[in-house]
Amino acid sequence: MGRCLTPANLAELAKFCDETRPACLKCVNARRICPGYTEGLDLVLRDQNQVAKAGAERRQKVYARKKNQTTWNGISSELSRSRSESPEALENEELRVYTSMAESRGSYAHAFFVSAYVLGPRDTRSDHGFLELLPRLFDRLPYDPVLSRSLAVLAHCYYGAWHPSIRNAENLEVQQTYSKALGGLRHALKDPRSCMTDELLMAICLLNFFEYTTSALTSRPRGDQHVDGATALVKHRRSRTMTSDLSRRLLIAVRHDIVGKALARASPVDDAPEIWDDPAEEMPYNSATSLDFIGRDTANLLAKAANHGLPANADSSDGEIHTDIFSQARALDARYAEWAEQVPIEWLPVSVPRESIPQGIIDAGFNGDHCDIYSHTSVCLTWNSMRVQRIRVLSLIADYQKTGSERDAILLLQRLADDILASLPYMLGDKVKPSDLHDMGFVYPSIPGQSVPASHHQSAAAYGGLTLWDPVRAILEFRQYMRDDHIIFSIQQLQRIGRLYDVRSVMEDMIAFRPVCHPSRT
Numbered sequence: 001m002g003r004c005l006t007p008a009n010l011a012e013l014a015k016f017c018d019e020t021r022p023a024c025l026k027c028v029n030a031r032r033i034c035p036g037y038t039e040g041l042d043l044v045l046r047d048q049n050q051v052a053k054a055g056a057e058r059r060q061k062v063y064a065r066k067k068n069q070t071t072w073n074g075i076s077s078e079l080s081r082s083r084s085e086s087p088e089a090l091e092n093e094e095l096r097v098y099t100s101m102a103e104s105r106g107s108y109a110h111a112f113f114v115s116a117y118v119l120g121p122r123d124t125r126s127d128h129g130f131l132e133l134l135p136r137l138f139d140r141l142p143y144d145p146v147l148s149r150s151l152a153v154l155a156h157c158y159y160g161a162w163h164p165s166i167r168n169a170e171n172l173e174v175q176q177t178y179s180k181a182l183g184g185l186r187h188a189l190k191d192p193r194s195c196m197t198d199e200l201l202m203a204i205c206l207l208n209f210f211e212y213t214t215s216a217l218t219s220r221p222r223g224d225q226h227v228d229g230a231t232a233l234v235k236h237r238r239s240r241t242m243t244s245d246l247s248r249r250l251l252i253a254v255r256h257d258i259v260g261k262a263l264a265r266a267s268p269v270d271d272a273p274e275i276w277d278d279p280a281e282e283m284p285y286n287s288a289t290s291l292d293f294i295g296r297d298t299a300n301l302l303a304k305a306a307n308h309g310l311p312a313n314a315d316s317s318d319g320e321i322h323t324d325i326f327s328q329a330r331a332l333d334a335r336y337a338e339w340a341e342q343v344p345i346e347w348l349p350v351s352v353p354r355e356s357i358p359q360g361i362i363d364a365g366f367n368g369d370h371c372d373i374y375s376h377t378s379v380c381l382t383w384n385s386m387r388v389q390r391i392r393v394l395s396l397i398a399d400y401q402k403t404g405s406e407r408d409a410i411l412l413l414q415r416l417a418d419d420i421l422a423s424l425p426y427m428l429g430d431k432v433k434p435s436d437l438h439d440m441g442f443v444y445p446s447i448p449g450q451s452v453p454a455s456h457h458q459s460a461a462a463y464g465g466l467t468l469w470d471p472v473r474a475i476l477e478f479r480q481y482m483r484d485d486h487i488i489f490s491i492q493q494l495q496r497i498g499r500l501y502d503v504r505s506v507m508e509d510m511i512a513f514r515p516v517c518h519p520s521r522t
């Protein structure tokens with residue numbers, strides 16, 4: 001992030017940017033948009049512009065070639081028709097009606113994305129995102145180019161990822177649309193009135209979701225520039241001014257992204273009051289959003305532990321700090337256990353024994369003696385998110401409790417890994433190869449005597465596989481505490497997910513993982 005003050009206003013203010021990320025404190029206190037976010041967009045925009053320019057030149061050449069060919073073909077067909085058809089038929093030419101109308105790929109992409117990811121059935125008690133809020137802004141799309149372009153980026157991305165003839169979430173159309181969205185975003189951030197709108201905050205959330213999607217589909221590190229941008233925008237608006245229901249729900253979505261970034265990086269959460277102070281109106285919290293507050297404290301504890309190292313590797317003077325980290329980890333584990341006990345009763349998974357599972361699902365990938373069925377895919381995702389967070393906390397307890405009594409923490413950690421792997425059949429069914437999103441020919445497990453809801457086929461395909469990356473990878477991340485069957489099955493299932501969703505890099509380094517026998521943990 002560069003300096004926020006230019007030579008033009010440097011003499012007037014006579015001070016420098018303090019370079020705090022994601023927005024410098026001087027800009028926050030002065031109620032200005034810190035250019036740190038927009039400067040971060042410049043490099044991305046420059047790369048996208050180069051791609052767009054090359055794509056435009058290619059399209060012009062193709063268009064010129066097709067135009068010449070079409071002109072000659074039209075002349076030839078017209079000559080042939082004039083020779084073969086009677087004069088009466090030619091005189092009645094104006095009576096012919098052409099009923100077919102060409103639809104643009106953008107229209108198909110928007111319809112596909114909205115129907116599959118926005119308007120599908122869901123459990124509102126698991127809402128902590130923002131896609132479900134898009135219908136409230138549909139009437140603003142024609143008048144807000146930044147919002148409409150950001151939505152177009154996601155639409156083309158998912159349409160390209162699922163279309164059998166494309167199978168590329170970063171195709172040329174996506175790159176060009178992304179360039180336009182970034183250009184419009186930079187312009188909007190210079191307008192003080194635009195910076196106070198929900199439409200701009202929603203646009204940034206959409207672009208952040210695009211970054212998440214492409215990082216999952218390419219198995220590469222995720223960029224944080226849009227999370228930082230949303231954080232800076234919320235600080236600028238200050239949470240207490242976000243009083244409408246839509247604003248408050250967007251605030252919850254931004255908090256969720258902030259916590260997710262901190263957990264992934266093991267970095268402290270930005271605890272600025274502009275972000276975490278609730279507006280005067282009641283916030284629409286639910287079971288899923290309450291998990292973000294535990295996750296915020298977990299991220300801060302992970303960052304603290306990373307700074308001070310393990311007891312065996314640190315100086316003895318840190319003994320008091322290590323004791324404090326251990327105590328906080330125990331307290332957080334108790335909070336996760338309490339959360340699991342207080343979820344709606346409909347959220348509790350139902351275990352289905354192995355003998356009741358169709359053989360095709362077992363052949364595709366099955367671990368243990370049962371699988372779990374959930375009321376909705378979003379509920380399963382929330383459970384797995386909690387399990388990953390709790391595994392991180394339990395690993396701290398095991399690391400800091402080296403007196404032989406860490407076995408209980410390791411056993412609980414392994415049980416959480418079992419629960420994650422038991423959710424895979426519910427999400428993946430018997431799929432072993434790429435398919436169409438709306439393909440109803442696959443088999444999913446069900447509670448004996450009940451049928452699989454038709455909506456589950458779509459929601460499991462849309463969200464299931466990609467959202468399993470992080471939970472399964474967490475098992476491998478803490479493989480020193482896992483059983484051998486955990487490690488072997490996790491590697492197999494990550495490779496399976498890579499095939500299903502055509503992930504270009506299916507973590508080749510997983511092949512180097514070898515199960516290590518731990519007699520005390522098997």
